[in-house]
Every structure is written in structure tokens, then in C-alpha cells.
Amino acid sequence: xxxxxxxxxxxxxxxxxxxxxxxxxxxxxxxxxxxxxxxxxxxxxxxxxxxxxxxxxxxxxxxxxxxxxxxxxxxxxxxxxxxxxxxxxxxxxxxxxxxxxxxxxxxxxxxxxxxxxxxxxxxxxxxxxxxxxxxxxxxxxxxxxxxxxxxxxxxxxxxxxxxxxxxxxxxxxxxxxxxxxxxxxxxxxxxxxxxxxxxxxxxxxxxxxxxxxxxxxxxxxxxxxxxxxxxxxxxxxxxxxxxxxxxxxxxxxxxxxxxxxxxxxxxxxxxxxxxxxxxxxxxxxxxxxxxxxxxxxxxxxxxxxx
Ligand SMILES: Nc1ncnc2c1ncn2[C@@H]1O[C@H](COP(=O)(O)OP(=O)(O)OP(=O)(O)O)[C@@H](O)[C@H]1O
Numbered sequence: 001x002x003x004x005x006x007x008x009x010x011x012x013x014x015x016x017x018x019x020x021x022x023x024x025x026x027x028x029x030x031x032x033x034x035x036x037x038x039x040x041x042x043x044x045x046x047x048x049x050x051x052x053x054x055x056x057x058x059x060x061x062x063x064x065x066x067x068x069x070x071x072x073x074x075x076x077x078x079x080x081x082x083x084x085x086x087x088x089x090x091x092x093x094x095x096x097x098x099x100x101x102x103x104x105x106x107x108x109x110x111x112x113x114x115x116x117x118x119x120x121x122x123x124x125x126x127x128x129x130x131x132x133x134x135x136x137x138x139x140x141x142x143x144x145x146x147x148x149x150x151x152x153x154x155x156x157x158x159x160x161x162x163x164x165x166x167x168x169x170x171x172x173x174x175x176x177x178x179x180x181x182x183x184x185x186x187x188x189x190x191x192x193x194x195x196x197x198x199x200x201x202x203x204x205x206x207x208x209x210x211x212x213x214x215x216x217x218x219x220x221x222x223x224x225x226x227x228x229x230x231x232x233x234x235x236x237x238x239x240x241x242x243x244x245x246x247x248x249x250x251x252x253x254x255x256x257x258x259x260x261x262x263x264x265x266x267x268x269x270x271x272x273x274x275x276x277x278x279x280x281x282x283x284x285x286x287x288x289x290x291x292x293x294x295x296x297x298x299x300x301x302x303x304x305x306x
């Protein structure tokens with residue numbers, strides 16, 4: 001058995017007495033793409049920073065790439081970290097940006113690393129183009145290439161595709177999968193459900209606590225939800241009727257359909273049957289989505305805080 005790339009237990013981080021990472025334990029196997037999800041301010045960035053050795057945990061222990069978490073200088077050397085809103089210098093050329101990053105990492109000879117990276121990206125012919133003139137998708141690919149130029153074994157990406165269009169996001173993820181197939185381990189935070197589904201495993205954090213981890217199927221099972229889809233001209237009336245009824249936790253409009261989700265399957269079924277009878281809409285059981293599961297975890301997290 002190879003050692004996991006990340007194996008941390010009971011991590012706690014407090015800022016000014018406020019606990020923002022609350023006994024988080026996480027394991028990420030080598031070559032795995034692990035997703036990190038959770039509402040704004042739930043502690044993803046802080047956890048990532050502890051794992052990369054940029055912040056010291058107040059409690060907890062573990063190993064990253066086989067190094068004790070306290071050996072921060074050893075960890076930093078072997079990871080790539082793309083911060084939120086990481087950007088290149090728009091008024092430098094593509095090659096100049098790469099040369100700058102290569103210099104920061106002490107790569108030598110700089111120009112050979114730049115040349116290889118440009119060739120890898122298929123950007124050799126555009127090396128003298130200003131980075132600011134690239135499309136959003138290309139900017140992200142270039143930023144990713146800059147983060148892996150020093151050949152890290154673990155890549156930590158903090159919302160790398162925020163604000164990037166769907167096609168460019170898909171291409172970015174193809175790139176991540178390609179690199180994972182070649183052995184790179186990736187921990188990536190995201191708010192996009194389609195990206196969560198492209199991860200081998202996901203970790204969901206709420207109010208600093210890790211509330212679910214595993215494959216998408218594991219996480220859906222943990223949420224323990226039942227979903228009904230209602231359809232027909234009277235869905236707005238059905239929505240009003242269902243709000244707050246026994247077994248009904250969430251009622252959400254999706255275009256012309258209504259998704260009704262709850263933890264108590266029997267009570268939910270009865271409430272849906274009543275609404276169907278009263279309004280004439282059609283109701284069918286359906287698969288629960290990851291978004292439904294996350295909204296449930298978030299609501300549970302809020303309940304725990306009260
Ligand atoms: N250096 C700091 N000093 C004080 N508070 C901080 C510091 N860094 C983060 N926090 C607080 O810790 C909490 C967790 O923040 P963090 O950035 O880790 O969350 P996040 O899950 O990454 O959020 P988002 O999805 O919005 O990026 C927030 O309430 C934030 O304001």
C-alpha cells in the first residue's frame with residue numbers, strides 16, 4: 001500500500017478565538033482528485049493553507065506527502081498551490097509570466113523550463129503575446145501550468161475556475177484528469193456541482209466541520225434523501241401547498257418542474273400524494289442530486305450552530 005498524499009486528523013484552526021476549522025480529518029490517496037466543497041466561509045481555504053504549510057494548525061496532526069505536517073518547509077517544496085483569484089501579470093507576455101514563476105521556484109535553467117511548459121501547452125508560437133490578451137480559459141490553463149512547472153506531487157487548487165465559462169471549465173478539468181492519470185494528486189475546492197461530480201471523492205465542510213466524504217454515491221447515501229419531481233400547469237400551487245408539510249424539507253423550482261426533497265420518505269410520499277390530488281400535477285420519484293444533498297448538509301450545519 002502506498003502512503004496517502006494527505007492524511008490529517010483532528011485539524012483545528014482558530015482566528016481570534018473563533019474556530020474556523022473544527023477537528024477536520026481527511027485522507028486523499030495518491031493520484032486521486034479530491035473535491036472540497038462547502039458554503040462560503042466554511043473553512044476550505046484555511047484547511048488548504050494548513051495542508052500546504054502556509055498556516056500552522058492549533059491542534060491536530062498528520063502527514064502530507066509523507067512529511068509530518070510540522071515540516072512545513074519540506075511540504076512546500078513538493079506542492080503546487082493555486083490561490084483563489086490567482087492571476088498572471090496581464091502586462092507581461094506569456095513567456096515572461098512563466099519565467100517569473102520559474103524564478104520564484106528557483107528552477108534552473110529558467111528558459112528551458114519556460115520552453116518545455118510552452119511546448120506542453122501548445123503556446124510556443126504565442127510566447128510573446130501579452131497574458132492579458134488570452135481568453136479566460138487559456139489564462140486558467142497557463143496559471144495551472146505555472147503552478148506545476150516545478151513538478152509538484154500534490155496540487156492544491158482553491159476555486160480555480162470561478163467565473164470561467166463552461167467550455168473552458170471542462171477543458172481545465174480534462175487537463176486536471178490528464179495530470180492525475182500521470183500520478184499527480186489534486187485537492188480542489190469548488191462551488192460547481194458538475195465539478196464535484198468529476199472528482200474521484202468529495203469532502204463537504206460546513207461551519208468548519210467535515211460532514212461528509214466519499215464518492216458522490218457515498219455522499220448521496222449519507223444525505224439519506226428522497227426526491228420527487230412534480231410536473232404540470234399547477235406546480236406553483238403545489239409548491240405553496242407543500243411548503244412546511246410533513247416530510248418536506250426543500251421545495252425547489254427547476255424550470256417547469258418542482259423538486260420536492262425530504263429525509264422522511266414515508267411522510268414525504270404522503271404529502272406529495274396530497275398535493276398531487278389537490279392540484280392535478282403529476283409526481284414521480286427521482287434521483288436526488290448532489291446539490292440537494294449539500295443544501296441539506298448546510299441546513300443541518302445551521303441547526304447545529306443554534
Ligand atoms: N487570517 C484570518 N484572520 C481572521 N479570520 C480569517 C482569516 N482567514 C479566514 N478567516 C475567516 O475564517 C472563516 C473561514 O474562511 P475560509 O476562507 O477558510 O472559508 P472558505 O470555505 O474558503 O470560503 P469561500 O468559499 O468563501 O472561499 C471565514 O469566516 C473567514 O472570514
